[in-house]
Amino acid sequence: MAVRSPYAKPSAEVESAAILPQVTTSEQRTHRLAHEDVGKAVYAAIPPRRVPLAKRLFWRAVLVLLSSARGRAWIAARYGANNGV
Secondary structure (H helix, E strand, C coil): CCCCCCCCCCCCCHHHHHCCCCEEEECEEEECCCCCCCCHHHHHHHCCCCCHHHHHHHHHHHHHHHHHHHHHHHHHHHCCCCCCC
16 A cells, blocks of 8 residues: 555545545544654654753763762862752
């Protein structure tokens, strides 16, 4: 079976097969719904935004500080729970 575009006009074959469900709204109008989740295809085609340089350098510095006991002590003294409260 061929894949049809969601924007193509439905043929008599598709309408007679009742592939598209009918929903009645509060105004009692009938609409045909055709929804496809295209999120995976879109996110696969568009690469994520690059993280800004300043943010990358900041977190690299934080991780380097946390890798040593002296750096952890400095961060705890500067930003510990008892400061500024």
